[in-house]
Amino acid sequence: xxxxxxxxxxxxxxxxxxxxxxxxxxxxxxxxxxxxxxxxxxxxxxxxxxxxxxxxxxxxxxxxxxxxxxxxxxxxxxxxxxxxxxxxxxxxxxxxxxxxxxxxxxxxxxxxxxxxxxxxxxxxxxxxxxxxxxxxxxx
Numbered sequence: 365x366x367x368x369x370x371x372x373x374x375x376x377x378x379x380x381x382x383x384x385x386x387x388x389x390x391x392x393x394x395x396x397x398x399x400x401x402x403x404x405x406x407x408x409x410x411x412x413x414x415x416x417x418x419x420x421x422x423x424x425x426x427x428x429x430x431x432x433x434x435x436x437x438x439x440x441x442x443x444x445x446x447x448x449x450x451x452x453x454x455x456x457x458x459x460x461x462x463x464x465x466x467x468x469x470x471x472x473x474x475x476x477x478x479x480x481x482x483x484x485x486x487x488x489x490x491x492x493x494x495x496x497x498x499x500x501x502x503x
Contacts, residue, residue, distance in 0.1 A: 370411050370412040370415060370433070371411065371412065371432070372409050372410070372411055372417065372420065372432065372434075373409070373410045373411070373412070373413075374410075375410040375413075376410070377397065377408045377409065377410055377416055380410060380414070380416070381393045381394060381397065381416075381440070384440055386442075388477060389440050389445070389477075390440070392440065392445060392477055392478045393416075393438075393440040393445075395478050396416075396438050396440075396445070396447075396478065397416065399483060399486060399487065399490075400416070400418050400436060400437070400438065400490060401418065403486075403487045403490045403491060404418040404419055404435065404436055404490055404491075404494060405419075406418040406419040406435070409434070411433075411434050411437060414439045414441070415434065415437050415438070415439045415446075415448065416437055416438055416439065417433075417434025417435070417436070417437035417448070418434060418435060418436050418437060418490075419434060419435035419436065419494060420432050420433065420434055420435060421433060421435055421497050421498065421501045422501060423501050434448065435493065435494045435497050435498070436448060436449055436489075436490050436493050436494060444467075444474040444475060444476055445474065445475050445476070445477070445478075446472045446473075446474055447472065447473040447474070447475065447486075447489075448471060448472060449471070449473065449489050449490070449492075449493040450471075450492075450493040450496045450497050451470055451471040453489075453492050453493060453496050454496075455488075455492050456489070456492075459485050459488055459489050459492070460473065460485075460489075462482060462485050463481055463482055463485045463486070463489070464480050464481035464482050464485070465480035465481065466480070466481065473489075
């Protein structure tokens with residue numbers, strides 16, 4: 365049976381952030397930690413070795429595949445900072461049009477630094493993602 369690689373762990377979020385070599389990226393990680401925690405209302409937890417997640421939900425697909433995932437999160441990677449939201453939010457494109465400098469993947473939004481984005485829009489993305497995932501997976 366397939367086993368998820370990205371699971372909630374007991375590793376310390378603060379120790380993880382302290383290991384970031386780049387001073388600016390470390391500072392941004394602390395800013396995002398505060399923003400996500402304050403906006404989501406959830407305590408930060410490590411998901412796998414490098415994702416800082418907030419809250420969780422249990423999903424089950426029609427294929428039978430199921431698991432747990434963070435409602436929202438981020439990862440201060442070497443190249444860019446990855447932000448994790450629900451990939452199919454109706455409001456995603458509208459919000460991202462006002463977000464600031466970023467690129468996107470299927471479920472990720474990538475930024476270089478917090479100074480490049482509108483933090484009010486980030487807060488909206490966090491709230492909308494949590495609302496959608498909780499509504500969708502509440503049963």
